[in-house]
Amino acid sequence: MRVFWRQGYEGASLPALTKAMGINRPSMYAAFGNKESLFKKAVERYVEKSGEMFRAAMARPTAREAIETLLRMIVCAACGGGGAGGAAGVRGCMLVQGALAGGRGSERVRRELAQRRCDMEARLRERIERGQAEGDVRRDVDAGALAKYFATFQNGLAVQAAGGARAADLEKAAAVAMRAWPE
Amino acid sequence: MRVFWRQGYEGASLPALTKAMGINRPSMYAAFGNKESLFKKAVERYVEKSGEMFRAAMARPTAREAIETLLRMIVCAACGGGGAGGAAGVRGCMLVQGALAGGRGSERVRRELAQRRCDMEARLRERIERGQAEGDVRRDVDAGALAKYFATFQNGLAVQAAGGARAADLEKAAAVAMRAWPE
DNA sequence: GGATTTTTGTACCGCTTGGTACACAGGATA
DNA sequence: TATCCTGTGTACCAAGCGGTACAAAAATCC
Numbered sequence: 486m487r488v489f490w491r492q493g494y495e496g497a498s499l500p501a502l503t504k505a506m507g508i509n510r511p512s513m514y515a516a517f518g519n520k521e522s523l524f525k526k527a528v529e530r531y532v533e534k535s536g537e538m539f540r541a542a543m544a545r546p547t548a549r550e551a552i553e554t555l556l557r558m559i560v561c562a563a564c565g566g567g568g569a570g571g572a573a574g575v576r577g578c579m580l581v582q583g584a585l586a587g588g589r590g591s592e593r594v595r596r597e598l599a600q601r602r603c604d605m606e607a608r609l610r611e612r613i614e615r616g617q618a619e620g621d622v623r624r625d626v627d628a629g630a631l632a633k634y635f636a637t638f639q640n641g642l643a644v645q646a647a648g649g650a651r652a653a654d655l656e657k658a659a660a661v662a663m664r665a666w667p668e
Numbered sequence: 669m670r671v672f673w674r675q676g677y678e679g680a681s682l683p684a685l686t687k688a689m690g691i692n693r694p695s696m697y698a699a700f701g702n703k704e705s706l707f708k709k710a711v712e713r714y715v716e717k718s719g720e721m722f723r724a725a726m727a728r729p730t731a732r733e734a735i736e737t738l739l740r741m742i743v744c745a746a747c748g749g750g751g752a753g754g755a756a757g758v759r760g761c762m763l764v765q766g767a768l769a770g771g772r773g774s775e776r777v778r779r780e781l782a783q784r785r786c787d788m789e790a791r792l793r794e795r796i797e798r799g800q801a802e803g804d805v806r807r808d809v810d811a812g813a814l815a816k817y818f819a820t821f822q823n824g825l826a827v828q829a830a831g832g833a834r835a836a837d838l839e840k841a842a843a844v845a846m847r848a849w850p851e
Numbered sequence: 852g853g854a855t856t857t858t859t860g861t862a863c864c865g866c867t868t869g870g871t872a873c874a875c876a877g878g879a880t881a
Numbered sequence: 882t883a884t885c886c887t888g889t890g891t892a893c894c895a896a897g898c899g900g901t902a903c904a905a906a907a908a909t910c911c
Contacts (some may be wrong), residue, residue: 493769495679499869509890511871520869577769585830586676587764590869599831633828633837634844641824645816647768648782654816659818664848680900692860694901703899773899 490579494594495587496525507643524583531579532601533553538562539608548616549666552609552635558660559639563646564655577647580605581640604638626667638662669710673762675776677707678770707777708764714762715784720746721793733797735792735818739842742822747838755798756837760830763788765824789819809850821845 488497488505499520503513518524542555565576580601584594612630616622638659645655671680671688682703686696699704748759763784767777793815797808800806821842828838 491769492771495775496770498867500867510869511891512889514870515888529670579825582769583810584770586674586760588675588681591679591818600709602827622753626765627810627840628835630837630839630840630844633833634841637824637828637838637841638821638845639824639826644785644823644827645769645820648785650816654813655820657810657813661763661813661848662845664850665844665846667847681897683897694861695859697900698858716895 486530486579488640489527489583490526490531490575492575493582495591495660521594523599523600528583528601529581535562539605542551543608543612546620547619548613549621549663550613551616552666553663556635556639556642557656559642560646560652561588562657564650564652565646566652576649578640578643579644584649602636602640605639606632609635623667631667634665635662638668653658669713669762670708670758672707672766673714673758673760674766676770678774679766683744704777707778709778711766711784718745722788724792726782726795730802730804731796732804732846734795735849736800736846739818739825739845740839741821741833742825743829743838743842745836746826747833748829749835759832761823761826762827765830785819785823788822789815792818806850814850817848 488502491497492501499510500515502520502523503510506513509518513523517526537557539555542558543551545551545554559578563577580598583598584591585656587595610628612660613622613628613631617624617626617628622628642659643653645658671685674680680785682693682696685703685706689696689700695704700709721741722738725741726734728734728737742761747762748757763781763835764782767774770778793811796805796809796811796814800807800811802827807809825838825842828841
């Protein structure tokens with residue numbers, strides 16, 4: 486997972502992957518069948534792990550607090566602060582840099598990642614709508630637009646982190662981003 | 669440029685590049701010397717072209733209007749609306765998807781792109797500081813943080829566009845983003 | 852028009868890629 | 882102890898990669 490995360494789908498070579506896994510190629514093929522299948526498994530694991538973080542943030546009492554803490558967590562994670570998950574040292578978000586562009590061989594993978602990012606946005610939107618139902622978010626705001634806004638900003642955080650941005654600067658930017666919250 | 673833009677540095681193969689250029693490999697090597705040099709030239713051209721758009725936006729009377737129109741232009745360009753530049757059909761931003769992650773061979777290229785993104789952010793900041801000097805931006809705002817915020821959001825727009833987001837949705841998100849503007 | 856220089860096209864180089872065939876070793880079963 | 886079965890290691894495959902040598906052709910120059 487870390488190798489795919491750091492190098493992307495096409496950039497991660499089989500030797501690099503098998504070396505990191507501590508097995509050799511035939512074993513990997515016997516266990517996963519394919520490089521693409523292995524990548525999907527890695528993405529699954531990544532989503533699962535970051536899903537815990539996501540749920541923890543979403544559990545905050547109000548939608549605004551939920552998203553605010555999520556942003557903070559993302560900044561921390563994307564800048565290499567892996568925490569207990571053991572994923573320390575890898576910058577950025579696997580769903581973003583796993584396969585943004587590439588040759589003909591990675592089309593399915595790109596679509597898969599785009600779908601995963603879309604899922605995250607949908608869950609963001611659900612949390613906002615729940616906030617509206619519970620009364621802590623104004624009813625007249627466009628939940629879809631607000632969710633897309635924060636999803637977009639999160640993707641931007643991933644790019645910034647991949648480019649080596651400092652966590653402190655990104656936290657300031659995230660604080661600015663929260664100013665767009667509807668009153 | 670379009671091939672690198674669409675497929676990324678490592679994903680663009682020499683046959684694809686030379687075919688798009690209408691020349692064959694030795695001619696390309698005679699003219700540019702290298703795949704990496706060719707990529708740098710393509711990035712240069714890309715920055716030059718998008719620099720016109722950038723300058724046009726920055727010329728608006730106030731910093732807020734400048735950034736607002738820039739966001740609108742970016743949404744349009746990133747969703748394939750190439751306009752007169754002839755770069756239509758390619759989604760996303762070359763500085764983002766050109767090389768976000770990759771193998772050992774693309775490290776220099778990644779750093780170059782990160783530097784270019786950083787330059788854009790710096791110019792954003794300069795425009796904000798100019799707005800402060802001219803009185804249309806509050807003096808107590810952190811220009812650096814505000815610039816990083818918008819740069820981050822722009823990077824996010826590129827990711828969204830690469831993933832196939834619709835221009836109308838991104839425009840709504842951009843409108844939300846402008847709500848973070850300091851009063 | 853003939854000589855020269857530049858451009859083009861073809862074929863090749865070594866290397867790495869993702870993927871596999873197959874012989875070998877270790878542990879459980881009988 | 883003999884047998885099976887699972888898993889590993891080595892060696893290999895075809896295909897693609899970036900990069901280049903070299904001959905044919907085209908354009909230039911005198």
